Amino acid sequence: MIQVTPDITLDENEIRLYFVRASGPGGQNVNKVATAVQLRFDAARSPSLPEDVRARLLRLAGRRLSTAGELIIDARRFRTQERNREDAMARLLDLLRRAAEAPKPRRPTRPTAASRRRRLEAKRRRGEIKRLRADG
Template identity: 40%
Template sequence: MPRSLIVNSSTSIPAAELSVSFARSSGPGGQNVNKVNSKVTLRWNVSESNAVSLEVRTRFLERFSSRINQAGEILISSERYRDQPRNLSDCYEKLRQLVQTTLAPQRKRKKTKPTKASIERRLAGKREKSMRKQNRRLHPGEE
């Protein structure tokens, strides 16, 4: 039943690596919610996947370690919509976005120093605030 997921022009996850299950949703639907299995749960075993390179896989496992279970699977569920096909496509879209974020490695941050002007602006603001607070105080001999 699952279909392959196309992440971008060079990456796709075959249907054999994905498993889909359905359950009754707790979301909107009125009386229909008690009869129809509209909630969709999508599973992808990231740790054993051959669809993505080793680099992407390790980045994915690092970045989303809190969402991956002991078996190395990521579970994505959707019960946003009242019908099963829309929830299924929502799960696919969520997984596609997760994989896409890990395809390119994150750039290292370059350390920069604040400019002299920005330092001066910050200090001027601090002086201004200090003066404002000093002016609020009662000076000796005033009441």
């Protein structure tokens, strides 16, 4: 079990890791060794996620989400499979923790009497300037 937050845990079986060849620099090594990691997590159907967290995760995932509702994280930053695997897991956990935070409810506010007074005074001054310009 992977602890995401105090009340959310993921079963390791829900995460699938695929190792692929990375592109970019690395010489002959890059052509021979599958060091890049593709992590896949079925966010749309995961039994570990509460419904509100799932909705926020799907919104946060953006283009990392497949049409089937699968979250795909590509990690190819490092030259070793192990470091890329850790990087992919860290990125998944970071995304899940951000989705677990409930948004702060917006409380509507009203302008203070002083700010209303300042606004109207500024409008009056501007109108006065324009009126004087028209008369002259």
